[in-house]
Amino acid sequence: MGLTLAVVGATGAVGRIMVQLLEQRAFPAERVRFLASRRSAGSTVAFRGEQHVVEELTPDSFHGVDLVVSSTPDEVAGQYLPLAVKAGAVVVDESAYFRMDPSVPLVVPEVNPQAIERHQGIIASPNCSTIQLVVALKPLHDRARVKRVLVATYQAASGAGKRAAEELFAQAHQALRGEAVRAEEFPHQLAFNLIPQVGSFRDAGFTSEELKMMRETQKIFDDPTIQVCATCVRVPVANAHAEAVFVETERPVSVGEARQWFERAPGVRLFDDVEAGQYPMPIQVSGTDEVWVGRIRKDPTHPHGLAFWCVADNLRKGAATNAVQIAELVARKLVQAG
Numbered sequence: 001m002g003l004t005l006a007v008v009g010a011t012g013a014v015g016r017i018m019v020q021l022l023e024q025r026a027f028p029a030e031r032v033r034f035l036a037s038r039r040s041a042g043s044t045v046a047f048r049g050e051q052h053v054v055e056e057l058t059p060d061s062f063h064g065v066d067l068v069v070s071s072t073p074d075e076v077a078g079q080y081l082p083l084a085v086k087a088g089a090v091v092v093d094e095s096a097y098f099r100m101d102p103s104v105p106l107v108v109p110e111v112n113p114q115a116i117e118r119h120q121g122i123i124a125s126p127n128c129s130t131i132q133l134v135v136a137l138k139p140l141h142d143r144a145r146v147k148r149v150l151v152a153t154y155q156a157a158s159g160a161g162k163r164a165a166e167e168l169f170a171q172a173h174q175a176l177r178g179e180a181v182r183a184e185e186f187p188h189q190l191a192f193n194l195i196p197q198v199g200s201f202r203d204a205g206f207t208s209e210e211l212k213m214m215r216e217t218q219k220i221f222d223d224p225t226i227q228v229c230a231t232c233v234r235v236p237v238a239n240a241h242a243e244a245v246f247v248e249t250e251r252p253v254s255v256g257e258a259r260q261w262f263e264r265a266p267g268v269r270l271f272d273d274v275e276a277g278q279y280p281m282p283i284q285v286s287g288t289d290e291v292w293v294g295r296i297r298k299d300p301t302h303p304h305g306l307a308f309w310c311v312a313d314n315l316r317k318g319a320a321t322n323a324v325q326i327a328e329l330v331a332r333k334l335v336q337a338g
């Protein structure tokens, strides 16, 4: 019998892309079910040439399901996904709820696919800003060991979900018409502005998003000595996150070496020709599955320092693509195990 897959949160910003990717990448599932909240139950999702009805997620939704890919708010994941595991399914979760649980592997297939082996039912996909950072750091860490990272993010509106993405466009229209700008999804007006707060404020003046980047990077590399200091900023860009990254490595890395390593690294697209005006930008990166790297240069303030710029589609590699890649690895094992 073929696999039964459930897509939880199939109507969300990430969930919709997951559905497209499952079809485009010919995911090896015989049956696929689509789940969301009561709000969207009864709506339809196009998949493999047919319209499928979205079901309401309930505690009984997982009967007969082998594999779940889930993309919901944290509290929904915490409430329902343990029930999926109890019902016998393996779960790949996009939310932050289980990421730092020591029994849950936190996986980026280009970086630590081996961690999947340790799963006890749930595998977590990291935060979008973390994913693009670790994919870019991996070739440097493998060859020169990354000791310290300073990173500033430029995060798109879609990173906060489909309602937030719509709010940016609504705000832009309101501002251009001279009307009062309404902010519900973001803490302030985002259109024609920058907001140096992604998530909520937590320890020592850092936001939840900044702490995720710092802690998740250490967990993915299985190295608590890598120091990361992040400043996360929401910018009025529709889709694709950018990051300015400063890395200190154990041994000095030349620009030439870094270029070669990035060029060969899985999941990385080197796009770095400043004379031709070529560097990654959200508009060109949106809709792609790679982490684009450019503006590579030596950090003149530290002999072991390197600076670069990277951009990735937060809904794809930062979320849906990463989760589907993990699910493909799990599905292969499930099929092999018969």
Ligand SMILES: NC(=O)c1ccc[n+]([C@@H]2O[C@H](COP(=O)([O-])OP(=O)(O)OC[C@H]3O[C@@H](n4cnc5c(N)ncnc54)[C@H](OP(=O)(O)O)[C@@H]3O)[C@@H](O)[C@H]2O)c1
Binding pocket: 008, 009, 010, 011, 012, 013, 014, 015, 035, 036, 037, 038, 039, 040, 041, 057, 071, 072, 073, 074, 076, 094, 095, 096, 126, 127, 128, 158, 159, 160, 161, 162, 163, 314, 315, 318, 319
């Ligand atoms: N956006 C990104 O770039 C990104 C990147 C990495 C990780 N993530 C994480 O992925 C998750 C989803 O993010 P998103 O941006 O896709 O958010 P979103 O656009 O708001 O979508 C949320 C999804 O969850 C469903 N949902 C909400 N409450 C539910 C409930 N009580 N029961 C069942 N389903 C429920 C929604 O269904 P309805 O349509 O019925 O409301 C919708 O399908 C979040 O945990 C987020 O942190 C997002």
